[in-house]
Amino acid sequence: MNVDGVAYRSIWVNADGWSIDIIDQTRLPHVFAINNLTTLAQACAAIRDMQVRGAPLIGAMAAYGFYLGMREDPSTAGMQLAYQRLYETRPTAINLRWALERLNSALREIEPNERTARAFAEAEKIVALDIEINRAIGTHGLELIREIAASKVPGEAVNILTHCNAGWLATVDWGTATAPIYLAHDAGIAVHVWVDETRPRNQGASLTAWELGHHGVPHSLIVDNLGGHLMQHGMVDLCLVGSDRTTRNGDVCNKIGTYLKALAAKDNKVPFYVCLPSTTIDWNCSDGIREIPIEQRDGREVSEISGKLASGKVTTVSIAPDATAVANYAFDVTPARLVSGLITERGIFGASEKSLAQAFAKQNSRQPE
Amino acid sequence: MNVDGVAYRSIWVNADGWSIDIIDQTRLPHVFAINNLTTLAQACAAIRDMQVRGAPLIGAMAAYGFYLGMREDPSTAGMQLAYQRLYETRPTAINLRWALERLNSALREIEPNERTARAFAEAEKIVALDIEINRAIGTHGLELIREIAASKVPGEAVNILTHCNAGWLATVDWGTATAPIYLAHDAGIAVHVWVDETRPRNQGASLTAWELGHHGVPHSLIVDNLGGHLMQHGMVDLCLVGSDRTTRNGDVCNKIGTYLKALAAKDNKVPFYVCLPSTTIDWNCSDGIREIPIEQRDGREVSEISGKLASGKVTTVSIAPDATAVANYAFDVTPARLVSGLITERGIFGASEKSLAQAFAKQNSRQPE
Numbered sequence: 001m002n003v004d005g006v007a008y009r010s011i012w013v014n015a016d017g018w019s020i021d022i023i024d025q026t027r028l029p030h031v032f033a034i035n036n037l038t039t040l041a042q043a044c045a046a047i048r049d050m051q052v053r054g055a056p057l058i059g060a061m062a063a064y065g066f067y068l069g070m071r072e073d074p075s076t077a078g079m080q081l082a083y084q085r086l087y088e089t090r091p092t093a094i095n096l097r098w099a100l101e102r103l104n105s106a107l108r109e110i111e112p113n114e115r116t117a118r119a120f121a122e123a124e125k126i127v128a129l130d131i132e133i134n135r136a137i138g139t140h141g142l143e144l145i146r147e148i149a150a151s152k153v154p155g156e157a158v159n160i161l162t163h164c165n166a167g168w169l170a171t172v173d174w175g176t177a178t179a180p181i182y183l184a185h186d187a188g189i190a191v192h193v194w195v196d197e198t199r200p201r202n203q204g205a206s207l208t209a210w211e212l213g214h215h216g217v218p219h220s221l222i223v224d225n226l227g228g229h230l231m232q233h234g235m236v237d238l239c240l241v242g243s244d245r246t247t248r249n250g251d252v253c254n255k256i257g258t259y260l261k262a263l264a265a266k267d268n269k270v271p272f273y274v275c276l277p278s279t280t281i282d283w284n285c286s287d288g289i290r291e292i293p294i295e296q297r298d299g300r301e302v303s304e305i306s307g308k309l310a311s312g313k314v315t316t317v318s319i320a321p322d323a324t325a326v327a328n329y330a331f332d333v334t335p336a337r338l339v340s341g342l343i344t345e346r347g348i349f350g351a352s353e354k355s356l357a358q359a360f361a362k363q364n365s366r367q368p369e
Numbered sequence: 370m371n372v373d374g375v376a377y378r379s380i381w382v383n384a385d386g387w388s389i390d391i392i393d394q395t396r397l398p399h400v401f402a403i404n405n406l407t408t409l410a411q412a413c414a415a416i417r418d419m420q421v422r423g424a425p426l427i428g429a430m431a432a433y434g435f436y437l438g439m440r441e442d443p444s445t446a447g448m449q450l451a452y453q454r455l456y457e458t459r460p461t462a463i464n465l466r467w468a469l470e471r472l473n474s475a476l477r478e479i480e481p482n483e484r485t486a487r488a489f490a491e492a493e494k495i496v497a498l499d500i501e502i503n504r505a506i507g508t509h510g511l512e513l514i515r516e517i518a519a520s521k522v523p524g525e526a527v528n529i530l531t532h533c534n535a536g537w538l539a540t541v542d543w544g545t546a547t548a549p550i551y552l553a554h555d556a557g558i559a560v561h562v563w564v565d566e567t568r569p570r571n572q573g574a575s576l577t578a579w580e581l582g583h584h585g586v587p588h589s590l591i592v593d594n595l596g597g598h599l600m601q602h603g604m605v606d607l608c609l610v611g612s613d614r615t616t617r618n619g620d621v622c623n624k625i626g627t628y629l630k631a632l633a634a635k636d637n638k639v640p641f642y643v644c645l646p647s648t649t650i651d652w653n654c655s656d657g658i659r660e661i662p663i664e665q666r667d668g669r670e671v672s673e674i675s676g677k678l679a680s681g682k683v684t685t686v687s688i689a690p691d692a693t694a695v696a697n698y699a700f701d702v703t704p705a706r707l708v709s710g711l712i713t714e715r716g717i718f719g720a721s722e723k724s725l726a727q728a729f730a731k732q733n734s735r736q737p738e
Contacts, residue, residue: 029689029690030687030690194696197568197671197688197689198594199566199568199592199593199594200592200594202688205672205688205689205693206688206689209689209690209693210690213690213693218694219693219694220694220695220696221668221671221672221689221693221694221695221696222671222695222696222697223568223569223593223625223626223671223697224568224592224593224594224626225567225568225569225593225624225625225626225629225701226625226626226696226697226698226701227629228626228628228629228632228701229625229628229663229698229700229701229702230696232628232658232701232702233658255594256592256594256595256598257592257593257594257595257597259597259598259601259633260594260596260597260629260630260632260633261629263597263629263632263633263636264628264629264632267632289601289602294598299590302566302590302591302592303574303590304676305674305676305686305688306686306688307673307674307686307687307688308686308687308688309684309685309686310685314686315678315686316678316679317674317675317676317677317678317683317684317686318399318676318677319566319571319574319575319674319675319676319677320398320566320574320575320578320590321398321399321578321579321582324574324578324582324588324590325587325588325589325590326589326590326591327563327589327590327591327595327599328591328592328595329595329598331598332594332595332597332598332601333598333601
């Protein structure tokens with residue numbers, strides 16, 4: 001999407017034709033910095049240090065990282081090293097592993113001197129597929145926004161609430177939850193986005209507000225506490241969120257706090273849709289609340305916060321009494337009964353086992369074809 | 370309550386027997402500073418700058434401020450000046466006006482040379498009444514905690530979630546939502562409190578965590594997004610919150626985000642009780658969502674945050690892109706249907722017009738007797 005009128009992706013091949021550029025997301029929203037990566041070690045650091053984050057983008061970074069590894073050592077030992085080093089950066093990231101397996105399969109049987117070019121080509125395919133999937137999600141979601149817009153006084157904005165960053169910065173382009181929003185905005189439909197700041201890591205304030213602002217989409221930053229009040233007062237027409245993992249019956253595991261917004265949407269008859277690539281449906285899981293383990297993270301994510309001083313310097317401050325105990329769970333599960341529908345690259349489906357099984361009759365694993 | 374073993378109130382008469390001491394709450398949780406007030410102007414500044422906050426404490430501060438004003442000028446002109454100056458500090462604070470009216474009535478008909486002593490006596494009565502009311506709320510709420518504790522394995526803590534600061538720092542002592550918790554803890558019942566940080570002003574992280582910690586009550590600081598997940602997993606036994614204003618049918622206006630917790634409590638069959646002095650029931654209001662205007666505050670409360678640097682210095686940092694639009698509503702309304710009961714100084718009552726009318730048959734105004 002655009003950054004002040006210039007089209008960007010979150011990861012791309014440098015003008016030199018071989019090295020890889022990324023936006024350093026750890027520095028947003030205060031500094032827009034592009035890092036140039038030329039080595040496997042740099043690619044690993046980019047994932048580990050969360051310069052790139054978001055499942056689809058991590059997958060793309062892993063693929064390009066594997067390619068950079070092949071430039072350094074295309075032997076079978078070099079392949080093993082690249083796989084291992086990249087895998088260790090964030091071992092729980094599903095897309096990371098999927099991308100590495102895909103590269104491994106493609107390169108295993110070919111000659112070492114062909115591996116660099118093939119790795120590059122595979123990485124480009126992964127990137128193209130991600131863009132295509134997100135754009136398709138956007139196209140389907142756009143129809144929902146069009147319908148709401150048609151029921152409004154002309155010019156009156158469709159108010160969309162989103163949580164966390166399921167934006168283009170989490171993918172290669174478009175985002176998942178933001179794809180319908182960008183397509184609607186670009187099509188001239190008036191939209192306004194309520195951006196949950198998304199404590200504790202503040203991805204809404206740092207990333208979603210940044211990307212919407214730079215693309216020119218009207219939005220307001222809000223605390224996570226506010227959405228219920230807005231919905232009570234008719235100020236939200238639609239909720240669009242992403243999903244880290246969706247069970248085969250439509251339970252949605254997403255950033256902590258998503259469940260509270262879904263409850264408020266239900267209580268106020270606001271449609272609540274989840275945008276996801278169908279590859280994140282976990283066909284082996286049927287009860288999200290009981291079966292999905294929820295990661296607990298460092299309490300300092302809650303008790304400390306990073307921000308910009310008046311001088312422009314970015315620093316970290318403590319916002320709680322010293323030594324306060326903190327509980328910090330990263331995700332929650334929204335039961336399918338609260339989900340109006342799942343917007344996938346193949347269309348919009350009901351959040352139920354029957355609906356998903358019909359839609360994806362031939363797909364029974366988490367891996368894309 | 371205790372601060373590291375020493376009993377404190379949020380406001381008290383200095384050892385000199387006449388001047389007034391307060392805890393400067395703007396410096397919590399990083400610095401525990403006591404300010405000594407000797408003039409009307411200092412009392413006004415303490416309210417205006419939010420060194421003291423919370424409706425009951427503001428009332429007490431206003432009463433002592435009026436008394437300090439009488440020391441300076443006990444004439445009728447002096448009374449008018451004290452009233453006016455104090456009233457202007459926070460004109461929308463109900464308890465502020467109530468305290469000033471009470472002092473005005475008591476002093477109007479007596480001789481100027483008797484006014485200082487009388488103002489002091491009235492202020493002491495207001496303080497004593499507040500403590501008595503909160504302790505009574507605590508006594509009633511304690512029974513709920515006792516019942517839950519009785520259903521637990523001995524030693525297993527009763528988990529209580531609270532939002533914002535309805536603690537002793539918001540009153541003279543005990544607090545409203547915290548009064549049952551302190552009484553339970555002091556009675557040897559194992560309790561553990563989930564403390565919502567309460568964005569945007571972070572009263573939970575700054576004040577509730579501080580006061581519970583210094584009194585020795587086990588607690589964990591959490592982001593406002595987490596409560597739903599905890600309730601889904603049986604980790605919350607009881608929600609206790611305060612109320613800024615309660616309608617005659619039991620709708621509860623309280624800090625923004627309270628409604629979302631009430632929805633989660635209902636969805637997971639967790640009892641959700643509201644602690645309030647009956648003086649905050651608004652008998653003229655019957656539909657909280659439609660009738661109660663919700664204050665919008667400065668967006669910088671959301672986009673900036675105050676905290677402590679590693680050096681120990683307290684500073685403010687910006688956490689959003691520059692010039693991001695912010696919407697910042699301070700309160701929301703929890704409909705009576707989500708409230709398990711109202712814990713008042715007179716007992717626990719259902720959140721309904723019938724129940725409240727029966728309980729408070731003789732009381733039909735917001736003013737206490």
